[in-house]
Amino acid sequence: MKIVVIGGSGLIGSKLVANLRQKDHQVVAASPDSGVNTITGEGLKEALAGAEVVVDVANSPSFEDQAVLEFFETSGRNLLAAEISAGVTHHVALSVVGTERLPESGYLRAKTAQEALVKESGVPYTIVHSTQFFEFLGGIAQSATDGETVRLPPALFQPISSDDVAAALAEIAVSAPVNGTVEIAGPEKFRMAELVRQYLELRNDSRRVTADVHARYFGAELNDRSLVPGAEARIFPTTFDAWLGRQKMAA
DSSP states (O other): OEEEEETTTSHHHHHHHHHHHHTTOEEEEESGGGTOOTTTOTTHHHHHTTOSEEEEOOOOSOOSHHHHHHHHHHHHHHHHHHHHHHTOOEEEEEEETTGGGOTTOHHHHHHHHHHHHHHHSOSOEEEEEEOOBGGGHHHHHHHTEETTEEEEOOOEEOOBOHHHHHHHHHHHHTSOOOSEEEEEEOSOOEEHHHHHHHHHHHTTOOOEEEEOTTOEETTEEOOTTTBOOOTTOEEOOOOHHHHHHHHHHHO
16 A cells, blocks of 8 residues: 655654554655655655555644644645545544644644645545644643743643554554544543653753643643543553653663
């Protein structure tokens, strides 16, 4: 099966490409570095020729509200139009658990717009809502840092390892499209401020984490339901401690 991974050189994309190639699929790791650009349309026709499945894990280079919206809308339109021309029979899009619950976030408004394009395109699809990746804990801390203080909400979330996200996408890519949304998550719930505090302490980072119910997460205030998946979510096995162990071994 020929599968095109848009964003194939990134954190999730590179792991997904490796997973699919191990299963003997013909995989194109598509990114601007490989001559495939979903914003300009460059290389799309050639990359998608003969493809049955496209998995879109690309992310915007900017999280500024207007820039991220323009990225996902332009990329989505160009990619889906190319898929229709190529006769692609399954579009898989990676998105975020809670997207529809947090319209205050410019980033999640942009993901909602991307999902709407997928749903309206006529291409059979599966949208994958993932919880936050363990690998992004540092980025979450950085986004909430003011001087030596990290101000984050104490809301619940249920993070997942990037390896498990890639494994989920590899399975979904070769399955029939559901024409709906699948949620994936890690096995443990944490308070965001507390987990980030633990993470920074383990890295000997001296910043102080403060829990504040009004602290915003990428523009949105959170409650205990905002980022937590529903009862039908697919739960993957990697715990925070197991993920930490893998990072130490890799180092």
